[in-house]
Amino acid sequence: MDETAIAPKEVIIAGLNTGAGNFEYSMEELANLVAANNMIVKEEVRQKLERPHPGTYFGKGKITELAEIVASENVDTIVTNDELTASQIRNIESATKASVLDRTALILDIFANRAQTREAKLQVQIAQLQYQLPRLHTSVNQRLDQQTGAGGGGGFTNRGAGETQQEMDRRTINNQIKHLKGELTDITKAADTQRTQREKNGLPTVALVGYTNAGKSTTMNGLVRKYGLNEDKQVFEKNMLFATLDTSVRQINLPDQKQFLLSDTVGFVSKLPHGLVEAFRSTLAEAANADLLIQVVDYSDPNSEKMMKTTNEALKAIGVTDIPMIVAFNKADKTEAKYPSREGMQLVYSARDDASLDELITMIREQVFKNYQTVTLLIPFDQGNILNFLNEKAHILxxxxxxxxxxxxxxxxxxxxxxxxxxRVN
Structure with a gap:
């Protein structure tokens, strides 16, 4: 990733604890998201309030504290743990003389930096423009304009004043969104055609889902190395949030001639922006149409249960229900747990351990090949083509x-x- 060659930018992270959800966990995750965006936390500011201040999100005293830290530490960016309104961003920036990046904008930045294919780039651009719509004429638009190419170079800021100008900007953005969605629809149709063709081939489909950085890509690469048609068809993997955004599909060939398709999907994170979930709905279609889901969970992370909850909620949001699921607790090699260890539809394993991958394959077999039956056939000598076909395509016992x-x-x-x-004979 190119951005890692640039020196990390120092930022202040700030969060409001209203007593809802797991605040400590969300702040820890915010720091990880900041790191994923090539930033480093210089200071961390917290405040406990029953509800956000409508104008400044934080209370007056905390705003003053933020302004003092900005001045003393020479930091020019504040990253907040929640999505803010346009007026909240504007008021905090005015009071602190620093730029404000809320959690949603931060995740959009990360996705923009990670997107590799045309489909992923379109999905991110659409989500960015939808985020931008209610925030016209705030400083955040200058950054988003640069990323999305909006406005033909000048952006939407400083092009005029008054309601008329804002309506013009809004219409321009809506037109852009419409155009991008049209282009995305064309790409999605091609992906749907490919998916339909794979379904016609009759191969069962298995989708890896789960929290970002849980080890989905590592699991996929391990299975491709052991059972793939071509072990060079590895997918990108790296120890960071949202290392991959694009869905990859690989064919897995087992020694007994059974085959299935394995897909690696984009990871989830708590408070994942709704616009991104919607934009990536087509990418996540591999999960929605799978015969079996494998939810990969970081077993070594103390917040693993919360990550599972986030994943399940995100799957439900995109309409993924009633699909059998294996819960695969990865990274057991970083714990004291014995692995591979199986209980029902749950597996404690390490994606870098061959015995673990073999056990995972056994569990996959039980689910996607349970419609197989053992039969005895008598093939006449003059129909050797049928025997050859079965020797190549089936498991002869x-x-x-x-x-x-x-x-x-x-x-x-x-x-x-x-x-x-x-x-068939008896």
């Missing part, structure tokens, strides 16, 4: 040569068993 032909015991799907019913 036993072969016996008799007077009438070749008698085989083979594992077949219900559909294939029906196809070869006329050769």
């Amino acid at each position: 036993e072969t016996e040569y008799v007077a009438e032909g070749t008698k085989i015991t083979v594992e077949l799907t219900d559909e294939s068993a029906q196809r070869f019913e006329k050769y």
Whole structure:
């Protein structure tokens, strides 16, 4: 990632504890998000209030404290733990003489830096413009204009005053969103066509889902290395939040001829902006259409239960329900736990351990190949093409040569068993 070559920017992170949710966890996560955006926390400011101040989010005293820290530490950016309104951003910036980046804008920045494919870039641009709409004429627009290319160079700020100018800016943004959505729809149609073609091939689909940086890509690379058509087809993996945004699909070929498609999807995070969830709905379609989900969880993280809750809520938000799920507790090698260890549909494992990957494959087999049945077929000697086909595509358990032909015991799907019913013998 190019931004890692640039010296990290020092920032102040600030959060408001209203007693709702897990404040400590969210602040720790904010610091990790800041690090993922090539920033470093210089100071951390907290305040406990029953509810946010409508004008400045923080109370008057805390705003004064923030202004003093900005002046004394020579830091020009404040990152807040929640999404702020346009007036709150404007008022804090006015009082502190620092730029304000709220949590949503921070995540949008990270996604903008990580997006590699045209689809991911379009999805991020749409989410950025939707975020920008209610925040016209705040300083944050200058940064978003640079990222999205909005406004043809001059951006939306300083182009005029009054309601008429704001309406013009709003109309321009809405037109851009409409145009980008049209382009995204064309790309999505092509992806849907590819997905439909894969479904016609009859291969079951398995999707890796979970919190960002839980080890989904590492798990996928381990399975591709052991069972993939081409072990060079590795996906990008790195120990940071949102290392990958694009869905990757790989074919897994097991030694007994069984095959399935494995997809690696974008990770989740708490307070993931609604606009991003909506924008990435097409990317997450791999999960929505899967036969089996594998929720990868960082077993070494003390907040793993909260991460699971966030993942489940995000899946529900995009309409992913009633799909069987394996809960795979990864990074057991960083704990004292014994691994691989299985209980029902849960697995404690390490994505870098071959025995763990084999156990995960066993669990996948039990779910996606449970419609297989063991049948005995008698193939006449003059129909060797059928025998060749079954040798290449199916798992033959036993072969016996008799007077009438070749008698085989083979594992077949219900559909294939029906196809070869006329050769079936008791």
